[in-house]
Amino acid sequence: MRLNFFKYLYPHKKLLWFGIIIAGGLTSLDGIVSPYIIGTLTNILMAKHFNRVPQILVLYLVLFLIITISYWIWQLLWAKARQAANLRMRADVFDHFLDSPSTERIEKVNNFVNVDVKQIEGQYVNSVVNLVYCIEQAVFSLIYVISINGIVSMAFLICGLLPFLVPRFTRNWVEGSSEIWNKSYEDYNLTLNEALRGFPVIKHFNVSDIFKKRVNQKLAREENKYWQMSYCSSTASFCSQLSYALSSIAALSVGVLFVVNGQVNVGELISLFLASDRLTSPIITISQVFNQLNTTTPLIKENSILNSKQIAINNLTIASQNSIINFQNCQLGYQNQALLKNVDFTINPHEKVLIVGRSGIGKSTLFKTLLNEIPLISGTIKVAPNVANNFGVVGQESYIFSDTLRFNLTLGRKIADEKLITILKKVDLEKFARLKALDQKLGKSGLSLSGGERRKIELARALLAKKEILLVDEGLSGLDKKSSQKIFDLIMTFPGTVLEIEHIIGKEQSMQYDQLIDLNQKQYQVE
Numbered sequence: 001m002r003l004n005f006f007k008y009l010y011p012h013k014k015l016l017w018f019g020i021i022i023a024g025g026l027t028s029l030d031g032i033v034s035p036y037i038i039g040t041l042t043n044i045l046m047a048k049h050f051n052r053v054p055q056i057l058v059l060y061l062v063l064f065l066i067i068t069i070s071y072w073i074w075q076l077l078w079a080k081a082r083q084a085a086n087l088r089m090r091a092d093v094f095d096h097f098l099d100s101p102s103t104e105r106i107e108k109v110n111n112f113v114n115v116d117v118k119q120i121e122g123q124y125v126n127s128v129v130n131l132v133y134c135i136e137q138a139v140f141s142l143i144y145v146i147s148i149n150g151i152v153s154m155a156f157l158i159c160g161l162l163p164f165l166v167p168r169f170t171r172n173w174v175e176g177s178s179e180i181w182n183k184s185y186e187d188y189n190l191t192l193n194e195a196l197r198g199f200p201v202i203k204h205f206n207v208s209d210i211f212k213k214r215v216n217q218k219l220a221r222e223e224n225k226y227w228q229m230s231y232c233s234s235t236a237s238f239c240s241q242l243s244y245a246l247s248s249i250a251a252l253s254v255g256v257l258f259v260v261n262g263q264v265n266v267g268e269l270i271s272l273f274l275a276s277d278r279l280t281s282p283i284i285t286i287s288q289v290f291n292q293l294n295t296t297t298p299l300i301k302e303n304s305i306l307n308s309k310q311i312a313i314n315n316l317t318i319a320s321q322n323s324i325i326n327f328q329n330c331q332l333g334y335q336n337q338a339l340l341k342n343v344d345f346t347i348n349p350h351e352k353v354l355i356v357g358r359s360g361i362g363k364s365t366l367f368k369t370l371l372n373e374i375p376l377i378s379g380t381i382k383v384a385p386n387v388a389n390n391f392g393v394v395g396q397e398s399y400i401f402s403d404t405l406r407f408n409l410t411l412g413r414k415i416a417d418e419k420l421i422t423i424l425k426k427v428d429l430e431k432f433a434r435l436k437a438l439d440q441k442l443g444k445s446g447l448s449l450s451g452g453e454r455r456k457i458e459l460a461r462a463l464l465a466k467k468e469i470l471l472v473d474e475g476l477s478g479l480d481k482k483s484s485q486k487i488f489d490l491i492m493t494f495p496g497t498v499l500e501i502e503h504i505i506g507k508e509q510s511m512q513y514d515q516l517i518d519l520n521q522k523q524y525q526v527e
């Protein structure tokens with residue numbers, strides 16, 4: 001688990017972590033400076049050597065200043081480490097998502113960025129910095145107490161180790177509770193998000209009460225698991241605290257015995273007592289930090305988005321051939337369950353192909369397979385070398401970003417305004433074909449578009465990107481007659497190849513395609 005942290009954060013910020021160790025080390029000297037000054041002052045005052053008091057106080061001031069400045073620097077570097085961790089985790093998770101995106105992973109990414117990162121920052125990054133500091137303080141204090149009296153310091157050390165053993169017994173328990181909470185949080189978040197997005201359905205069907213109950217049940221479960229996690233963590237800490245109290249008393253008793261026997265003086269006992277607290281309290285903190293690390297570990301360890309790059313799907317075999325796409329005896333479907341079999345067809349360059357079939361037969365599945373979104377179950381799809389990654393897609397649900405019309409058309413690439421305007425006219429979006437309209441905001445807080453307009457923007461995107469092959473999934477549905485005819489004409493004059501899925505299409509229009517693939521045919525059906 002600790003390896004994960006270093007894998008993600010340490011290699012990129014070596015100097016920063018070096019600074020944290022040095023500044024933390026100087027700050028941790030606080031653990032021996034006060035005990036030393038108080039013990040020495042006690043002995044000076046008891047021996048009535050008052051002339052040495054100013055010298056000790058100046059030394060105290062100098063050391064105090066060094067510690068305070070180190071503490072300030074340490075805090076700044078700590079904040080930098082948090083910043084680095086946040087930046088890296090958030091950037092990584094999005095990069096990994098885009099390397100192999102899927103709808104199922106959206107919720108996970110949202111969860112990670114909004115919740116897990118904060119928890120990792122609070123409990124993991126802070127814990128590791130704290131851990132380093134505590135180790136330094138414990139080591140310095142140990143050296144100091146040994147220099148006063150070896151045997152008494154050994155008593156403090158042995159007693160100090162007792163609390164360190166406790167988390168070993170509580171670790172699995174604490175980790176398990178965190179995993180359970182994490183799962184129930186994801187479950188609640190999914191239910192809530194679905195209810196938020198599905199509000200029109202909830203409203204139209206008048207089922208608000210059912211959904212309130214449904215979401216609140218998940219919330220209650222999630223909060224219950226959160227409480228159980230806090231209970232496990234607090235109880236584990238309580239056990240550590242208890243063992244700490246017992247060990248401190250035992251160690252102090254040994255010290256008192258040594259004073260009674262005259263082997264240690266009063267000033268030394270005070271120094272030993274104060275410094276030993278700085279020895280055992282970092283040790284107890286170390287054990288508490290381990291508990292915190294354990295609760296956060298599942299977030300990092302189990303986060304498939306952060307930890308593993310998913311293997312990219314590649315269904316397409318590149319081959320030099322006359323045809324542009326060649327399906328050979330393919331089986332298509334999900335999780336190795338075929339929906340369509342014996343899929344065998346050839347598409348030649350520039351052909352306009354119409355794919356039909358009843359609802360749910362697997363038309364969109366065929367597109368998803370071509371786009372490498374789902375794996376091909378068996379068979380071969382041979383494509384010409386210029387085809388891979390050269391698909392333009394006009395889908396059933398067009399995606400509009402909350403940005404300008406220009407951004408939605410270009411997706412950030414540089415394309416001349418005149419070209420954008422020409423394309424807008426081409427796709428029958430005359431009312432946006434003006435310079436001013438290009439900078440109009442669309443999407444969430446901007447202009448709302450009709451379903452047909454969204455489709456046209458998506459088609460314009462595909463035309464602008466000059467893709468070799470256009471995949472159109474019900475591009476004409478929901479459009480009025482004029483728009484439908486215009487889009488149909490555009491598709492028919494598209495300079496490359498077109499594969500188009502349509503449900504409802506006039507006989508006259510369907511006759512104009514070069515090829516018709518009817519998935520209703522028996523040869524494709526899986527019994």
Ligand SMILES: Nc1ncnc2c1ncn2[C@@H]1O[C@H](COP(=O)(O)OP(=O)(O)OP(=O)(O)O)[C@@H](O)[C@H]1O
Binds near residue numbers: 361362363
């Ligand atoms: N991710 C998935 N996992 C498992 N099954 C799925 C998944 N996506 C779709 N399916 C199922 O695959 C079948 C075919 O779906 P597909 O979307 O390809 O049909 P379609 O022919 O395009 O239908 P429509 O014309 O209604 O859009 C459906 O029964 C659907 O429930």
